Amino acid sequence: MKFTRRDVIRTTAGAAAGALGSRFISSPALAQDGLKYKPEDGAKLRLLRWSPFVQGDEDQWLANTKRFTEATGVEVRVDKESWEDIRPKAAVAANVGSGPDLMFVWFDDPHQYPDKLHDVSELGEYLGSKYGGWHEGPKQYATRDGKFVGLPLG
Incomplete structure (x- = not known):
């Protein structure tokens, strides 16, 4: 029987995928290992993030948020703003001490109000x-x- 280069690549890729796949399928999710935080009773989170550009991203974000709430009992409110409005909203929230608990901001924004974080x-x-x-x-x-x-x- 003669093996072509494609046969060798296909066989090697299949063997590698099988070996890696069995490792991940038979082990717990990586995110379940490590630090454990217990939320306070009645805890709620408010998150500020940019408005979605892609509907699939938004759908997945909301599904993950729902799973987080189901796993922890922590209700999450997601506020969405345009890219241009994230920076001023985050700065006001940080300086006033009221508003979102978590914010997706530009890289350098935490350095504008580090004592508030x-x-x-x-x-x-x-x-x-x-x-x-x-x-x-x-x-x-x-x-x-x-x-x-x-x-x-x-």
Whole structure:
């Protein structure tokens, strides 16, 4: 029997996919390992994020938010603003101390009001150690004085 180059590639790719797939299928989700936080009774979150550009992104975001609420009992309100309005809304919320609990903002926004943000170093260090560290650029945007004041999104 003669093997072509395509046969070798197909067989190798299939074997690799099978080996990796069985590892992930038989193990718990990666997000379930590690830090555990217990929400306070009656806890609620308000999140500010940009208006969706792609409907599939919005659908998946809302499905994930629903799963989070089901898993934790924490109700999540999602406020959406255009890209142009995120920065001023976030700055007002941070400086007034009222508004969203979590915000998707531009990279440098946490440095505009760092004293208004919670130290999330425990989570930032945990994620960095679990996934092989942070690239220097995103880490610089996310930290101030050696503490995480935000988390890079991607």
